[in-house]
Amino acid sequence: MKRLIFRLFVLALVGVAGAAGGLAWFAYQPVALRESPLDFTIEPGSSMRQVARQLVEAGIGVEPFLLVGLARVTRQANGIKAGSYEVERGLTPLQLLAKLTRGDVSQAELALIEGWNFRQVRAALDRHPDLRHDSTGLSDAEILQRIGADARHPEGRFYPDTYLFARRSSDLDVLRRAYRNMQAVLEREWPRRADGLPYKTPYDALIMASLVEKETGQAADRPLIASVFINRLRAGMLLQTDPTVIYGLGAGFDGNLRKRDLVADTPYNTYTRPGLPPTPIAMPGTAALRAALNPQASDYLYFVARGDGSSEFSRSLDDHNRAVARYIRKRTP
Template sequence: MKRFIVRCLAWGVALVALLAAALAWYAHTPVGLRTSPLDFTIEPGAGMRQVARQVVDGGIEVQPVLLTWLARITGQANSIKAGSYEVERGVTPLQLLAKLSRGDVSQADLTLVEGWNIRQFRAALDRHPDLRHDSAGLSDAELLTRLGIDARHPEGQFFPDTYLFARRSSDLEVLRRAHDNLQRRLAREWDKRADGLPYASPYEALIMASIVEKETGLPADRPKIASVFVNRLRAGMLLQTDPTVIYGLGAAFDGNLRKRDLLADTPYNTYTRAGLPPTPIAMPGLASLRAALNPPVTDYLYFVARGDGSSAFSRTLDEHNRAVAQYIRKRNS
C-alpha cells in the first residue's frame, strides 16, 4: 500500500512537472497572428476570461484557457489594462501578457491646427478612426458641461497642438487635455504680460489673440498686427477686422465678404460695434497669445495685406489709403 502511495505521488509530481514544462513551452512559443503588425483592443471592465476571448477575436491565435491559466499562475490576471495594443510576429503568450499588464498601449495622434474654429476641431475629432466619439451629437453647451468648463462658448477654449492618445480613447479626453493645455499657457502668458494693456481679463486677451491669429498671413507680422489692434482699442477706435465679421456670419458666409456684410450688425461685427467681440473667433496658438500680451510699442493704426502674405502698416489714414490704392486696387484692376 505504501509503495502504491509513493508511486502515485511520483506520478503526480511527474504529471505536475510535465504540465509545468508544457505551460512553460507554451508561454515561450510565438503565437500566430492574422496580420503583422496586428492591432487589437481590450475593452474596459473585462475579466481575464473575457480578455482571452478578446485577444482571440482580435486575430491572435492562442488557446483562451491556456492564456487564462498562464495569467493566473504569473499573477497578471488582475492587472490587465484596457486599451488598444499592437503586436508583431514572434510575440509569445508571456510577452503578450506582460504588455497587457503594463498597459503598453499603442498610440495614435491628432493635430489640432492653429486658427481652426470649434466646428473644425469637432469635425477633426469626429473623423478620427482611432477615437471613441463620445462628443458626437452633443451641443456646444452640452459639450462644455461634460468637460466641466465654465464658459459660455467653447470657441478658444482648446489649445491647438498635436495630442498623443491610446487608441479607442474618448474624444472628450483629448478635448479635456487641450483645454487644460490652453488654461496653463494662457495663465503663464498673462502673468508675463506687458503693462497697460486694454484687457480686463485673460479671456479678453484670448479674444485678441484669436483675432491676431486669423489676421496673420506672415508670422513675422504677427506682433505688429497685435500692436495695431491694441493701439486702436486704446484710442477708442473700432477694430474693423474682417475675420470677426466672417465669424459672425457663420455658415452663411460663402467665401465672398461683401459691403452689406460689413454693414450688417451682429455681435461679432467690429465695423458696427466697439471693442472686442464677445468670444474668441478661433483657437489661437502660442505665438498669437504672446503677441497679444506683449505687443511691440508702435504707433501703427492700420494695415493692409500686400497679396504675398505680408502686410503694409500705416500710422495715418492717408498713409493707409495710399497703401490700399497700391495693394488692393492695383490687385483688383
C-alpha cells in the first residue's frame, strides 16, 4: 500500500513538472498571427477566459486554456486592460500578457482645428474610422449633458488641438477632454487680462476670441484686430464683421456673402445688432484668446484684408473706404 502511494506521488510530481515544462515552453514560443501587424480590441469588463477567446477570434494563434493558465501562474489574469492593441510577428504569449497588463494600447489621433465651428467638429468625429460614434443621433444639448459640460451652447467650448486616443474610444471621450482643456485655458488666461476691457465674464472673452480667430489671416495681426473690435465696442459702434453674419446663415451659406445677407437681421448679424454675438462662432486657439484679453493699444476702428493674408488698419471711415477701394474693389482712389 505504501509503495502504491509512493508511486502515485511520483507520478503526480512528474505530471506537475511536465505541465510546468509545457507551460514554460508555451510561454516563450512566438504566437501565430493571421497578419502582421494585427490590430485587435479587448472589450471592457472582460474576464481572462473572455480575453483569450477575443484574441483567438482576432486571429492570434494561442491555446486559450494555456494562456489562461499562464496568466494565472504569472498573476496577470486580473490585470488585463481594455483597449485597442497592435501586435507583430515574433511576439510570445508572455510578452502578449505583459502588453495587455501594461495597457500598451495602440493610439489614433484627431486634429481639431482653430476656427472650426461645432458642426465641423462633429463631422470630423463622425468620419473618423477609429472612434466609436456614441454621439450619433444626439442633439448638441444632449452631447453637452453626456460629457458633463456646464454650458447651454457648444460653440467655442472645445479646445483646438491634436488628441490621441486608443482605437475604439468613444467620440464623447474626445469631446470631454477638449471641453475640459478649453475650460482650463480660460481659467488660466482670464486672470491675466488687461484692465478696462469691455467683458463681464470669461465667456465674453471667448466670444471675442472667436471673432479674432475668424478674422485673422496672419498671426501678427491678432492683437490689432482685437484692438479694433474693442475700440468699436467702447465707442458704441457696430462690430460689422462678416464671419458673424456667415455663422448666422448656418449650413445654408453657399460661400457667397451678399448685400441682402448683411441687412437680414439674425442674432449673429453684427451689422444690425450691437455688441458681441450671443455665442462664439468658432473654436479659438490660445493665441486668439490672449489677443482678446491683451489687445494691442491702438486707435484703429477699421480693417480690411489686403488679399495676402494681412490686414490694412484705418482710423477714419474715409481712410477705410480708400483701403477698401484699393484692396477689395481693385482700383486706385
